[in-house]
Amino acid sequence: EADIYQTPRYLVIGTGKKITLECSQTMGHDKMYWYQQDPGMELHLIHYSYGVNSTEKGDLSSESTVSRIRTEHFPLTLESARPSHTSQYLCASSEYGTEETQYFGPGTRLLVL
Amino acid sequence: QKEVEQNSGPLSVPEGAIASLNCTYSDRVSQSFFWYRQYSGKSPELIMSIYSNGDKEDGRFTAQLNKASQYVSLLIRDSQPSDSATYLCAVTSGGSYIPTFGRGTSLIVHP
Numbered sequence: 643e644a645d646i647y648q649t650p651r652y653l654v655i656g657t658g659k660k661i662t663l664e665c666s667q668t669m670g671h672d673k674m675y676w677y678q679q680d681p682g683m684e685l686h687l688i689h690y691s692y693g694v695n696s697t698e699k700g701d702l703s704s705e706s707t708v709s710r711i712r713t714e715h716f717p718l719t720l721e722s723a724r725p726s727h728t729s730q731y732l733c734a735s736s737e738y739g740t741e742e743t744q745y746f747g748p749g750t751r752l753l754v755l
Numbered sequence: 756q757k758e759v760e761q762n763s764g765p766l767s768v769p770e771g772a773i774a775s776l777n778c779t780y781s782d783r784v785s786q787s788f789f790w791y792r793q794y795s796g797k798s799p800e801l802i803m804s805i806y807s808n809g810d811k812e813d814g815r816f817t818a819q820l821n822k823a824s825q826y827v828s829l830l831i832r833d834s835q836p837s838d839s840a841t842y843l844c845a846v847t848s849g850g851s852y853i854p855t856f857g858r859g860t861s862l863i864v865h866p
Contacts, residue, residue: 685799687853732799738852742787743789743801744791746798
């Protein structure tokens, strides 16, 4: 089983609040990713990182930001939550190289009222 | 823009049959190909990876890659109801090695 963790697992919050979704992995992987996925829909890459101090935006325009100060930690922050942010957020990590299997965390289900 | 196409399904097969899932991709220089399984409400998990043309078998699963035709497929033999899930195809290319995911194919195996 992959050692990648996300907290909280579920979050209900009011519009305008600042929230941080946590993601940690103990596999020493350099690459980490954040995806957004609505029920029954495709994965959308919103941010990724190649390593410490590296952050890149993904294909989906997002109002979130990320940081990568430590290899094992890749938090995602929403400065002002809105109902349109309601979704599931999946964190993943992978090793560098051609055989880059992604390991996914259990996800955070976010509901913004 | 790199594209990965999958039929969204659902693909319905009887228990014990062979399920065939297909995926096409647009980037000719794609190098790595992955099949993930995602149960409803859960995270994706790797089923198979394949990097060279031909077949790769792992238990009841066989991945098939044809780079000339730009498609990759997943065969599930002796399908079981527990195989009912969405199967995601992912493709990475040289350089960034950031995977592009397809929309996924929903598979239903009925008793």
